[in-house]
Each structure stands twice: as C-alpha cells, then as structure tokens.
Amino acid sequence: MNDMTPTREQREAALEGMGCKRKRVEDIRFTQGKGQYVDDLKLPGMVFGDFVRSSHAHAKITKIDASEALKLPGVIAVLTAEDLKGVNLAWMPTLAGDVQMVLADGKVLYQNQEVAFVVAENRYIADDAIQLVEVEYEELPVLTDPFKSMDPDAPVLRPDLDGKTEGAHGPRKHHNHIFTWEVGDREETDKAFEEADVTIKELISYHRTHPSPLETCQCVASMDKIKGELTVWGTFQAPHVIRTVASLLSTIPEQKIHVIAPDIGGGFGNKVGAYPGYICAIVASIVTGVPVKWVEDRMENLSTTSFARDYHMTAEIAAKNDGTVTGLKVHVLADHGGFDACADPSKWPAGFFNIVTGSYDFPAAHLEVDGVYTNKAPGGVAYRCSFRVTEAAYCIERAMDILAQKLDMDPADLRMKNFVKSEQFPYHSALGWEYDSGDYHTAMRKAMDTIGYRELRAEQKAKQEAFKRGETREIMGIGVSFFTEIVGAGPSKNCDILGVAMFDSAEIRVHPTGSVISRMGTKSQGQGHETTWAQIIATEIGIPAADIMVEEGNTDTAPYGLGTYGSRSTPVAGAAIALASRKIRNKAQMIAAHMLEVSEYDLEWDVDGFQVKGNPQARKSMKEIAWAAYHAPPPGMEPGLEAVSYYDPPNMTYPFGAYLCVMDIDVDTGVAKTRRFYALDDCGTRINPMIIEGQVHGGLTEAFAIAMGQEIRYDEMGNVLGASFMDFFLPTAVETPHWETDFTVTPSPHHPIGAKGVGESPNVGGVPAFSNAVNDAFKFLGSTHIQMPHDAWRIWQAAKDLGAHG
C-alpha cells in the first residue's frame, strides 16, 4: 500500500452512500428551469383539449348544443357523454369501487364538473369555443352539508345507484350513503366507558382542503393508428397502474400502451387518481389520430381534481382519574362528494384511519366510518399523508389534549403516561395494526428538554395572568403533538389497488465499466429519488452514487411498481433496491472469489469490494469485478451483473415524532405568530439527512397552511369558494415559520435497511401541533375545542365568543 491508496474512510466518503448529505442531482435541471414537464412536450400536429364545465352544483342537463362552437375555424371536435358512450367510456371506475362520470351524463353533481370536451388547434381557439357551447340546466336541490346527506328527504344525488343496497364495501343504508366501515370491539369499548372515571366527547372536524401541487394535472395522449399503439405522457404518481387501467378501459393491449411520467412538479396525492381529462384526451386522440394535450388550470385543479380530508370525527376517550386511558370510540362522517373517488387501497374505504389509537396504549377501541355523497367535487386523496392517517392523527392528538384539560393534567405528561412502551413492540393495537418499532418516551423527553417545555409553561402562566390584569392583549399557546404514522403500503395480504398487490420493484444493471443504470416502479414528484436511490445502491454494492443513474416513470423500461404516495417509496421500493443490490453483491462475491482464487466464504465485504479475510491487501473492487463479469466470468456462470427485485413488505412501517409549537396570538386581530416550531422525527435509518430535512420543512409548511387557513369551502348553493391562490392559502417564505428539526433513530426491524419513510410525517404531526397551540392558548378562557382552519378571523371570532374583547 502506498500513500496514494485511499483510506477506508476516504473510500466510504467517495461512495456518497446512505447517511451522506448528498446534494440532489435532479436539482441541477430543476433550479435552472430545465426540467421536462408534460406541458413542455410539443409534438407535431398536436391539438388541445379543454372542458366546458358546470356552473351548477346539482342540475339536470336538458340540452348541450355545440353547433356554434363547431363552426369556429380551428375547432376539431366537441365530445359529450353521448360520444363517450360509443366507446363505453362515459363513466369510469374509481379506485374506491364506485363509478364516476367522465363527462356529465344527464346531470351534474358538483360545480365545475366536466360537461363537454372541446378539441381545437390551439388553446386560444379551444377557449373561444368553450364560450360557444350552449348548455341548458334544470336546477335540482343542492346538498352540501354531509350531516344532512342521510336525512330522509335529502335529494337523491345518484339515481344511477337507485335500488342498490349493496355497495363496494357492504350494505348502503340510505340513497346518499356509500359505506359503513367498522373496526374494533364495540362491546369491550362500551364496557371501558361504563367503568371509566372520566370521559370526554368532542366533534373534531378536519376541513376540506386540497394538495395543490404547483404543476396542475395534465397529459398528452398520442394514438398511432398504424401501429395501434397509444402513448400517454402525464402527471402520474403511479404510471404503471395508469397503464393497466388504460388498457382495461380502452381494451388496447397493455404492451401497446406506453405511459410516461416525465418530471412532475409536485403531487401530494393529487396525481394518484385518473381524471376525466386523461380519458378525454385519450379518446380525442383515438378519434382524431393526432396528439391531444390537456392541461388543467389552477381553478380547475383546486375545484375538481381531488380534494383532501373533509372528515367529521366524533371522538370519545374513557380514562381513569390518574390519566390512564382505557377506551377510545370514534365515529367519522366522511364527505366524499358526488362520487367516491377516494384514493385508498381497494379494501380500505377509510384508508388506514384505524391508526387512530395513535401512540397510546388503548386496551379497547371502536371505530365506525360512514361515507356519504354530497354535491361537492370527488376525491379524498392522501394529501401528503398515508391514507387518512393525518385525519386520524389530528383526531387523537386533539382528543388527548381535551382529555388533559378535563383531567387538569399537562398534555405532554398525559401523553407520556399513555405511550406504548418501547418494550411493548411489536405492539398490537386495539384496532388491528402491528406497530413495528418505537421509542416514544425518549423522543418526547428529548423534544421537551430541547425546547425548554417546563419554562415555556411557566412563561405561559405568567402571560395569562398579565392578560387577565389587562396588561397585554397577547396570549400564548404551546401545541404538543406526538404522532405515529403508518406507511409503506403495503403487504399483499391487505393492500391492493384494483386487484394489483401493492409491492414495488427495482432493476439494477452494472455496466462493464462499473457504472450503473437502475430503474424503479416508483415515481418521484420532487422527493429526490434520483439522489437517494443511488445512495442505497452505493452503500450496498460499493459503487459511487455519482456513477449510478436512476430512472423512473417510463412503463416501457421501468419494472412494474405501484408508484409514489403514502410515504411508500422508501419502505417498499427502498427495500426492493436493497435486495436487488444484495443479489448483485452475492454474484460479485462469487466472481471475486474466482478472481482471487479463494473460496467465496473466505471473502468479506469492505466498503467497495471484497477482500480475503485476514489479508485485506488481497481484494477486488466492484469496478474490477464488474469488468470481470462481462470479460471473464467464472466457468459455468452467466455473464453480466444485474438483478431485479419485487418486494412485498411483511408489514407497514411506523415512523413517529414529537412536535412542539409555541404560538403568540393577538386577540384583537386574531393574528397568530408561530414563535418556535420544533420537529423531532424518527423515520428509522436515515438515507440522506439533508433530503429528510427538506421533506420535513415542506411538510411542515403544508401543515402550517392547512391548520392556519388553507380550505376549500362551499356555500349552501354548492358554489366552491376560494378556488384560487388569492384565497386558497399557500404561504410564502414570509409567512412560513422557522423550523427547528431534530431526530432519533429507531430502525424498522423488518425492513432490509431499517428505513421507515418520512415525507408525510411532518404533515401528519404538524397539523395537530398548530391546532393544539391555538386551542392551548384559549384554554384558560374556558375553551375546549376550536375548529380548524385557524385563520385570523376565526381566531378573532373565537376570542370574541369567549369574551376576550371585553
């Protein structure tokens, strides 16, 4: 060995593997405006489609007259439901087992519903033509309040379901009822409540909001009539599933459909489902034989493609006087809008809401969810959360605070008392999950110590006294949130989408020169897969991340996978990547043994190659082994060095975290200022700490937006309010609080690299932290629960109702 030989540490650093704060390689193009998004695609002869939309929330359509529009030069076609019936596509199946109109078939169920699809030579003409399509509506009574959906005299929203007493998830008990989903032991839970010292009950609503990625939903469909092949470029979080669905719906064989998801400008659940725009663009291309582009505008995106939440949760907790919880009862009224287009694994009509026992050891629990129809847009997607987990976390974290208030206990102490203990893992929850690992007490203690929790409580008390004496108009709230996420959908035993098990995949090919191309079934929308996937491979097979190219999104080249949402990429595809890498390393070991003329059992792995045990000078680097794999493989061994892995996870992963928010509120304006926000995340093994930090910042910013004002509101006429960025609260850097991030590491015992996923934790844990801070501030004035969103006027209203304005 001479002085030029790199040390072990230097070789390790050169890999930029797991644990390295590697800069995001994709940002080279994103920060220079050189990303290639769907709308950047321009094909020869391409035409444009755009929708005529309903101005009414509930109406019969008595006439659609496109004759004037068709006279406009440059207008190619105007599609209506009647045209789509010819190809059996006027309706499409939803992920939730319902059906949904592609174009209004005789009636409309929500404002801005797609009524007709205009195809024209360019966007300007398409928009001109929209003005010329005459639609006659006959208004019907509008239903926007989910609490009135199952009134006996509620208007019938879905005549197509007339007489159907059985839905996709069991019996329907009313014409606007979709499903009842029941989990847990009702009897045992009732018993816990009968024997309880203390109980609380509160209606906790999580308002309707929207994922609002900066890039809206869009696609280009191109049908090659000669080859009979369809290519669709689109904003797809799950391109492979989209291809399967497109094949099933269109009857074009799957191998003749090419679905390509290029760079995507944010998804947050908005780009999981299939929307009428995709179907219409595909049909229009089949009809016209030329490529058709459809690009949604901001208002269309906010008002039609996939809302999130709209869960009205009645939570009850039974407890002993010392604060020990003994039972949890939750009933949810779930507003699904006009169609049940919820994006959950097929067997889970309320997603994984049964994680609602949270981080606490409830001996008994019972959950019942009723889904109902209203005259609102369909959706119910997992907006930066695993399926309905953010609703569940909000529900239990608010309820625990309310219980603490009733017991006159500190909310952090109450949590500490009831946490699942580290020795209880794997922990079986009363509602059916097996938590893989956790150390909640350590995380909570670290959070409290770091932020100076006891001192903050003392300061709050002093401020409350000063407020009562009239010395200040400012009050202070401390929001405590301790969440347990459930991500990594999921094991085939309980997770599928339209029958396709929710595995994921990786394919890794080492080239003769020791560089790598790797492809996965996932699809980054900004998460940084091109960076982190390469880091996993780098550590596993000892090839520098810089020499590894990651590709996703093209169904022709990538292995089949279920896509990226619900923080499933690292738990599922991340495992597939590690396992495919290990297959390569195993073969490499055999090649190295041949090269070094020793038994493979005499070799040990060392950073970036194999060395002979006890004789580290005798070693072969992966680069040398890669060359040998193509040049001189051992006799009888197939040449080449590549592997594929499809990973069916044995369990979900359960990331957790402790979030604390300190807020100052001016009661006279209702303006709330976040003084400090501390977020401790435990996502198991950390692949790229910088990307984790970025994910946490982004998720917290969305949580802040949701808790403090981001809302899709409807008036009683079914008009969608605030569906523009003027009113829909998207905070800028100016409004966004400063984030303090921290971590503990409790690896997942069943994941090959122990990673759990993190992208959605900050949204799941952040919303209750903000809301609890607002609620905590008003507690001393006698308030129990103030509904979200906490924008200035609502906080002012709460202060006024509590008599704080004198």
Add this chain to the structure above:
Amino acid sequence: MICDSKTDAIRARQSAVRVDLRAVCASSLECAPHPSAPFVNVNCPAVLRLDTTLPAEGEPLSWFGTLGIRSFCGRQREEKDVIPGAFTYHRPSSVAEAVAILVSHGDEARPLSGGHSLIPMMKLRMAAPEHLVDLGGIADLKGITDDGSTITIRAMTTQHELIASDLLAQKLPIIRETALLIADPQIRYVGTLGGNVANGDPGNDMPALMQCLDAAYVLTGPDGERDVPARDFYEAAYFTALAPEEILTAVKIPVPPAGHGYAYEKLKRKVGDYATAAAAVVLTLDGGTVTFCSIALTNVSDTPLYAKEAGEILTGSTLDTATVARAVAAAEAITEPASDGRGPAEYRTKMAGVMLQKALSRAATRAAS
C-alpha cells in the same frame, strides 16, 4: 328553471366591465411588438394565471377587490378561463396619440399600464377589449417633480420607483411605507401609481392614501386636462370619474408640513394579498395637541373611504383614549365591507378600527410635537 348559457353570462359581464374599466394597468405583456410595427394583432400568451369569479348580476363589480365569489343569477359561479380573446395592440408614443386611439375606438379600447388588473381580467374574459392601448411607450408619463408646495407624480411611475425616490422619502414618506406593502417586489417593478389609482379597485392601497393626502388626479382627454380630487374620484367599485376617452396622466399631492406624523397600517393574510383592512393617517401635533389629522381606509367598502369625521374628532385632542375610541367608532361606522375569505363584514369593520388605532399611535410617535 332554465339558466342562461355560459356565453350569455360572459357577454353580459363583458359589457358591464366595458363601462367602468378605464383601468390603466401595467404590462407584463410578453407580446410587446416590434418597434416598427406599432399596430399588430396578437394573442396574448398566458402569463398570469390569476383566477377569479363573476360578479352578481346587478351587484357592483367589486369582485376584483375582494376576489371572493359573487353570485350570478341568484347563484354564484366560478369562471375558469385563463386565456384571453384576440385583441389589437397599440403602443402610442404620446398622450395625444393615446387619447386619439381611445376616441376613435370608444368602448372597445382600454389603456394598459402595469397590467396587474386588466391582464388577469382579460384572461378571465371578464374584460375583452378589442384594442389595447399600451401607455408604456410614452416618455411623458414618467417622473416625479416638486414645485415646493406640490409634488407631481406622473402616472406610469412604478411602485418600485416610488420606493426608490429620495424626494418622496424625505417629503412624503408615507408613500414609500404604503408602496412597500403592495404585493411583492416583482409586481412593484411593473405596477404603476396611475394604474393603481385609476382602475377603481377598492382593494388597491394607493387610492385611500391619495384621499388621505388630498391628492388630485390629472385626467387628460380630447378637450385637454382637468383635475379631479381623489376624494371625489371614486363612485363605486371600478366606477370612477374617468371618462372613456380620458387617461389619468398624473397625481398631484400637496406637500404636508415638515414634522408631520404618518402611518399606513395594513392587515393582510399573506404577501400579495389585498388588505383585510388598512388605514392611512397623516397628522400634525403642537405641544401634544393634534392640529391636523387626515384619515382614509382601504378595502372596507366598494370605494376607498376618506374618514372625514374621524379626523375632525381627533383634531384638537391629545389623542386621549376616549377621543381615539370615538374617532375609531366614527371610522368603523362608514365602512361597508364585503364578507369574503378575509373574514365576515363585522370582522373587517373591526379590523379597520384596529388598523386606525395602530396607525394613529405610530403616526403620533413620528410627529414632531
């Protein structure tokens, strides 16, 4: 009931907008023509994607100020267009030339200044001028001058130029304070004072400030110039004293006395938002007693509000708690805000009062006594 087709709705809206939209907006037009072709037909590219909704039939066109949802034919409706219709683009080099184009096209023509109101309205097809008269090529419409007692700001002076002006910083610092609260730097580089005050949007910040400062607007038409006080200019949302063939060419502001106190207090939900409520205050003190006090309010009615009575109540007082409370009550009494995403009317009225209180207290600390 059979409701109107979308087309009819749009047409009705367009004709309504035509009457009042004499807006001078500003020009983020990417389609600026070649200098040798001052008269070209263009389709404006989709630059901005601002969304809004149609106003109620018969209701004042206050939609752009509040950007809430307004009802149409007894119901509210969303409008989804983001692409304007075709129009002819003019770029005159003198005010006289611009006025001549307005005269020859009447209602079909609109002056264009910074474009931050007009262009989004065109994209929403709520305004559909067939002729767009870009004032950006008129050198005469730029600049700030001081004749000792009056400062004149030409209409195409941008918000950024107002912020950067040493003259204003010294003599009218409230203009800088207010301009810094308008939108964000990118918009302030393009948005102009003339456009801000001329289009009659009650959400704009400069109109109330101009009323507070007792400014006058210079309106130039085929018959020459006339001055209209800012306090008389606004009739309703988007309805102003500006005639269809006139252009607002300058704003004249009497210089307040040295040592005056001032403050512009604006409550908004986020950067770029219009005010939930805002208050402009200019006052002078003599030995702790108010010798002069002018107050105006932003976005709490369909026009800016000059709060005359509130100012009078405070004049002669020492800004004692009781008198301030009376003035605040007087100011709140003249508000008539819309209920929208910023909050219900009651809240916005109260916020006008809170902003006024804050502005008074800050102005008093700044005034030489």
